[in-house]
Amino acid sequence: MSILSKSNWFISWGWIILLIVGVLLVIAITIVLIKNKKVRKQIENDKKQNNIFLEIFGGNENIISCESKGSRLVLVLKDYSLLNEEKLKENGVTSLIRATNKVTLIIGEKSKDLEEFINENKRP
Numbered sequence: 001m002s003i004l005s006k007s008n009w010f011i012s013w014g015w016i017i018l019l020i021v022g023v024l025l026v027i028a029i030t031i032v033l034i035k036n037k038k039v040r041k042q043i044e045n046d047k048k049q050n051n052i053f054l055e056i057f058g059g060n061e062n063i064i065s066c067e068s069k070g071s072r073l074v075l076v077l078k079d080y081s082l083l084n085e086e087k088l089k090e091n092g093v094t095s096l097i098r099a100t101n102k103v104t105l106i107i108g109e110k111s112k113d114l115e116e117f118i119n120e121n122k123r124p
Contacts, residue, residue: 049110050117052091058082060121064101068115073105075118 054060057075062083064076077083080101088096088105095106107114 046110046113047117049091050114052087053114054118054121056084056087056091057118058084060118063118066115066118068111071106071108071111073107073111073114075103075105077101077103 057063058077058079059082062078064078066076067074078101080098080103083103085096093105093107097104105111
């Protein structure tokens with residue numbers, strides 16, 4: 001095969017290959033952008049949910065300490081009467097165990113994230 005015939009091959013098929021690669025590249029970039037948008041939206045929703053829990057607990061000034069243990073979240077509160085038990089159940093808490101001002105909540109897989117959020121936003 002001569003150099004001339006190789007260049008003719010590229011002229012006849014090369015543009016098709018470049019077009020296919022270009023389309024695949026556009027598809028890949030679109031998938032990445034859509035996935036990033038979904039991740040950003042999920043992070044925003046998690047922040048909103050965490051703020052709702054903070055309000056349910058009576059605000060960050062009502063929380064003395066917070067610790068997650070698996071699917072459980074253990075809180076020590078200054079004033080238990082500020083805790084809104086009804087809203088806890090509306091927001092996915094399956095169980096609540098109370099001992100004086102210590103409260104154990106069964107939250108599920110979000111307990112660690114919620115603990116981190118509370119501890120980051122807790123006021124002394």
